[in-house]
Amino acid sequence: MGELATANKVHVMVSYWWSRGDGLANHQLGQILTRTSGVDEFDITDPQSIDRALRIAVTDPAVLAELDGWWQMAETRRAGNNTRNPGLGLDASIRYLTDRLDADTVTPEAVGECRRQVTAVDQTIIGAKDLPELTHPDAEMLDLLARYLEARSRVLALA
Template sequence: MGELAAASKVHVMVSYWWSRGDSLANHQLGQILSRAAGVGEVDLTDSQSLDRALRIAVTDPAVLGELEAWWQMVETRRAGNGTRNPGLGLDQSIRYLTDRLDAAAITPEVLGECRRQVAAVDLTIMSAKNLPELAHPDAEMLDLLGRYLEARSRVLALA
């Protein structure tokens, strides 16, 4: 594999595993990028900021090696499971459900939307059950899951 192809592959793989939302791994990525010459400050919550930093970082062979080791470590840590951290969208799903459930009238269409949302969130949680975020949840994740179960129960009670 040529130098450019290797840099391109690392860039893509780091971007992919960053987007899975593994907080601990992304913290480590931030440390790698902060040590890279010429990268400057990186906002790990912004995909464009990460992309700019990676374009610079992959040009340094030493940093390229660190980044390759990083994405391989994340892939191993997550057992190849590409499911996003369910906590990243859970708050939005909870708000979506509660907003619709707290509306004056719950039409069959609204109930159908809520059931589809519950099914999608349930699927995400099930596919992520062995990931670090759910295998060893922190207080924030436990709070989100509790709030989700409450909203989910409200939807299922309307059956």
């Protein structure tokens, strides 16, 4: 594989595994990019910022090798499971459910929408059950899960 093809592959793979939302792995990526990308400021949570930093970083062969090792470590850490960190969308799902449940009138259509949302979130959580975010949850994840279970229970209690 040529240098350009290798740089492109590493860029894509790092972007992909970054987008899975593994907080610890992404923290390590942030340290690599801060140290090596030559970008004064970048935001580890912003896709455009990550893309800019990676475009610069992959031009240095030593950094390219480090980033190649990083994405392989992230893939291994997640056992190849490409499910996103469920915590990334959980707050929005909770708001979606509670907004509909707290409405003046809860229509049968709204109940159906809420049940579909619960099914989707449940599937995401099941798909992520072996990931670091759920096997070793932090206080924020525990809070999100507790809030989700409360909203989920409200939905399932509706006939």
